[in-house]
Amino acid sequence: MELSLAEENYLKSIYHLAEQAEGGVSTNAIAEDLNTKPASVSDMMRKLSDKGVIEYKKYKGVQISDTGKKIALSVIRKHRLWEVFLLEKLGFKWDEVHDIAEQLEHIKSPLLIKKLDEFLDYPSVDPHGDPIPNEDGEIKIQINYSLSEMETGSVGMVTNVPDSNPALLRHLDQIKMKLGSKITVKEKVEFDGSVLIAIGDQTPIYLSGAIAEKIMLKLT
Amino acid sequence: MELSLAEENYLKSIYHLAEQAEGGVSTNAIAEDLNTKPASVSDMMRKLSDKGVIEYKKYKGVQISDTGKKIALSVIRKHRLWEVFLLEKLGFKWDEVHDIAEQLEHIKSPLLIKKLDEFLDYPSVDPHGDPIPNEDGEIKIQINYSLSEMETGSVGMVTNVPDSNPALLRHLDQIKMKLGSKITVKEKVEFDGSVLIAIGDQTPIYLSGAIAEKIMLKLT
DNA sequence: AAATATTTTTAGATAAGTCTAAATTTATAT
DNA sequence: ATATAAATTTAGACTTATCTAAAAATATTT
Numbered sequence: 001m002e003l004s005l006a007e008e009n010y011l012k013s014i015y016h017l018a019e020q021a022e023g024g025v026s027t028n029a030i031a032e033d034l035n036t037k038p039a040s041v042s043d044m045m046r047k048l049s050d051k052g053v054i055e056y057k058k059y060k061g062v063q064i065s066d067t068g069k070k071i072a073l074s075v076i077r078k079h080r081l082w083e084v085f086l087l088e089k090l091g092f093k094w095d096e097v098h099d100i101a102e103q104l105e106h107i108k109s110p111l112l113i114k115k116l117d118e119f120l121d122y123p124s125v126d127p128h129g130d131p132i133p134n135e136d137g138e139i140k141i142q143i144n145y146s147l148s149e150m151e152t153g154s155v156g157m158v159t160n161v162p163d164s165n166p167a168l169l170r171h172l173d174q175i176k177m178k179l180g181s182k183i184t185v186k187e188k189v190e191f192d193g194s195v196l197i198a199i200g201d202q203t204p205i206y207l208s209g210a211i212a213e214k215i216m217l218k219l220t
Numbered sequence: 221m222e223l224s225l226a227e228e229n230y231l232k233s234i235y236h237l238a239e240q241a242e243g244g245v246s247t248n249a250i251a252e253d254l255n256t257k258p259a260s261v262s263d264m265m266r267k268l269s270d271k272g273v274i275e276y277k278k279y280k281g282v283q284i285s286d287t288g289k290k291i292a293l294s295v296i297r298k299h300r301l302w303e304v305f306l307l308e309k310l311g312f313k314w315d316e317v318h319d320i321a322e323q324l325e326h327i328k329s330p331l332l333i334k335k336l337d338e339f340l341d342y343p344s345v346d347p348h349g350d351p352i353p354n355e356d357g358e359i360k361i362q363i364n365y366s367l368s369e370m371e372t373g374s375v376g377m378v379t380n381v382p383d384s385n386p387a388l389l390r391h392l393d394q395i396k397m398k399l400g401s402k403i404t405v406k407e408k409v410e411f412d413g414s415v416l417i418a419i420g421d422q423t424p425i426y427l428s429g430a431i432a433e434k435i436m437l438k439l440t
Numbered sequence: 441a442a443a444t445a446t447t448t449t450t451a452g453a454t455a456a457g458t459c460t461a462a463a464t465t466t467a468t469a470t
Numbered sequence: 471a472t473a474t475a476a477a478t479t480t481a482g483a484c485t486t487a488t489c490t491a492a493a494a495a496t497a498t499t500t
Contacts, residue, residue, distance in 0.1 A: 006457065027478055040458055042479050047456090059465055059478060090335040103327045109320050115310040226487060247448055260488055262449050267486095279448060279495055 001051065001071070005106050008075050009034060010044050011053060014064050015072035024061025073137035079105035080126035080133075081116050087127040088120065094127060094178075095169030129160030129179045129216065145219065147183065148193060148212035155184050156217030163214045172215075175205060183217060221271070221291070225326050228295050229254060230264050231273060234284050235292035244281025293357035299325040300346035300353075301336050307347040308340065314347060315389030349380030349399045349436065365439065367403065368413060368432040375404050376437030383434045392435075395425060403437060 003011065013033045017025045027045070031038045049056035053068030064072065082104040086092040092100075114135075117123075124140065125131050133139040144159055158181045161172065172178075177199050186204045187196035193209025207215075223231065233253045237245045247265070251258045269276035273288030284292065302324040306317040334355075337343075344360065345351050353359040364379055378401045381392065392398075397419050406424050407416035413429025427435075 004456075028476090036457095037459065038478060039460080039480080043457080086332075090332070090339055092331075092335065096331070100327070100329050100332055103329070104324075107320070107323045109323070111312075111316070112306075112310070112320055115312065119310055224486075248446095256487095257489065258448060259450080259490080263487080 001053075001067070002108075003051075003053070003071060006044070007048060007051075007053075008071070008106060010041075010048060011064070011068055011072045012075050014054060014062060015069060015076070018064055024063055026061050030062075070137045073133040073139065075105050077133040077135075077137075078107070078113055080130060081113060081120060081123070083126045083128070084120050084123045084132075085116060093169075094173055095164075095166040097127060098164040125159070125179070127179065128162065128164070129158065130162065142218060144216040146213055147185070147195060147197070147207070147215040147217055148209055150185050150195075150217065152185055152188050154219065155182065156219050157182055158215060159218045160216035161214055162216060168211065168214060171211070175199065176202065177215075182220070183215075221273075221287070222328075223271075223273070223291060226264070227268060227271075227273075228291070228326060230261075230268060231284070231288055231292045232295050234274060234282060235289060235296070238284055244283055246281050250282075290357045293353040293359065295325050297353040297355075297357075298327070298333055300350060301333060301340060301343070303346045303348070304340050304343045304352075305336060313389075314393055315384075315386040317347060318384040345379070345399070347399065348382065348384070349378065350382065362438060364436040366433055367405070367415065367417070367427070367435040367437055368429055370405050370415075370437065372405050372408050374439065375402065376439050377402055378435060379438045380436035381434055382436060388431065388434060391431070395419065396422065397435070402440070403435075 010030065013030055014025050017029050017033060021029075027038045027041045030036075031041045034041075045054065045056045045062055048054045048068070049062075053065055053071060055063045055065055079101045082101040083097045086097040086100060087094070123132060131140045131142070142159065145156065147156075150156060158177060158179050160179075161169070163169075177183075181199050184198040184204075185195060186198060189195065189206075193212070194206050195209075195212050196204050196206050198204040230250065233250055234245050237249050237253060241249075247258045247261045250256075251261045254261075265274065265276045265282055268274045268288070269282075272285060273291060274282045274284055276282045299321045302321040303317045306312040306320060307314070312320075343352060351360045351362070362379065365376065367376075370376060378397060378399050380399075381389070383389075397403075401419050404418040404424075405415060406418055409415065409426075413432070414426050415429075415432050416424050416426050418424040
């Protein structure tokens with residue numbers, strides 16, 4: 001089934017929103033995520049429902065169907081592969097890749113993605129550490145902890161930064177925090193939730209709670 | 221100035237058509253090139269004229285303006301850089317790259333093209349041998365001869381195959397003719413315009429006039 | 441140079457995707 | 471449990487890009 005660019009974006013948004021909040025996804029949430037108006041979302045929901053990629057009951061929010069999930073994951077796969085390409089091959093920075101990948105993900109050519117995957121040597125995660133779905137839409141889930149919930153003295157490896165805010169990503173670049181960086185929690189400040197951490201062997205620095213929350217680690 | 225995908229395609233078509241036939245480009249020619257109807261072309265001409273990228277007088281055909289030419293060349297630059305990428309980095313065949321590049325050429329990001337150019341080591345021609353315009357829209361013109369107009373005994377190097385017909389490109393692949401191949405004209409058959417040629421040191425083979433016409437060479 | 445043919449434009453319609461404003465449904469609070 | 475607030479949908483309109491059919495302009499032929 002061939003979906004339009006707009007339809008693909010709606011589907012991707014619904015998939016991501018469904019991941020976080022359980023239950024159906026609300027019209028307003030989709031509108032906010034896509035910078036559009038609730039009225040436009042209602043229209044599109046009818047269309048996507050007719051095509052069978054979502055289950056939609058008026059006023060009741062939407063769920064993504066199995067077909068829909070497969071399509072969303074294929075778009076996400078493309079997005080993440082392109083991100084890897086931009087970062088590793090073209091030398092883009094962490095915070096620059098998202099918007100370009102947002103365009104590239106809609107290029108229609110299964111062969112292109114197959115060859116890109118091969119060229120990149122079959123990566124399993126994107127530059128943010130998010131897992132890349134395989135051709136069949138299967139995705140590996142790993143148990144991650146937010147830096148803000150780790151205990152003093154624990155050690156982990158950065159696996160994911162589930163946020164594309166450029167200011168955040170630039171800051172992480174600045175303090176030389178990358179995917180795979182080893183993080184040791186030195187101190188937790190009770191007052192404001194900020195943490196003192198060492199990145200690899202660097203001098204420990206403080207991170208605010210707001211930032212710590214966005215950094216996902218796997219324990220080592 | 222930001223043009224839509226459709227507008228960019230019209231401009232590119234007008235640029236290419238203007239290259240061949242001198243004088244203004246006709247509505248019908250554009251319609252045929254873009255697989256659309258003359259009525260649609262008329263509409264679009266008014267729009268592009270309002271934007272100042274073409275000069276258009278009703279019933280008189282169009283000419284591309286300097287601004288328009290610059291935009292067309294930037295799209296052509298992107299198209300040809302992506303073709304090089306697909307062929308050299310991803311291992312696509314000659315005949316497979318055109319349609320994908322047709323999509324990739326519309327990705328909006330000057331930085332992406334800059335970095336892609338660097339990654340490809342600043343190529344000057346695309347896989348068809350067509351020159352790649354530089355950032356300022358300047359394009360190198362080389363004097364080329366069609367294989368069909370070369371004399372018996374002359375030797376040349378393949379620089380260009382100004383046609384994206386997959387069947388043609390597959391055939392050239394088949395007979396191991398590539399860009400840069402050395403061609404010696406052994407015999408010209410008067411009856412049907414076919415030619416006997418040697419590609420490098422291979423055994424000479426016959427090519428029909430229709431094919432010979434499409435192969436551009438520079439003399440060596 | 442008239443008549444005919446071709447090319448091009450206009451008029452009116454359609455589909456996708458979006459919007460605002462108004463109506464309707466569901467949720468919340470007194 | 472009713473009133474108020476919030477969320478959602480509908481109605482109607484707009485833009486972009488396209489189409490068909492008809493009208494107008496230009497070219498060609500006899």
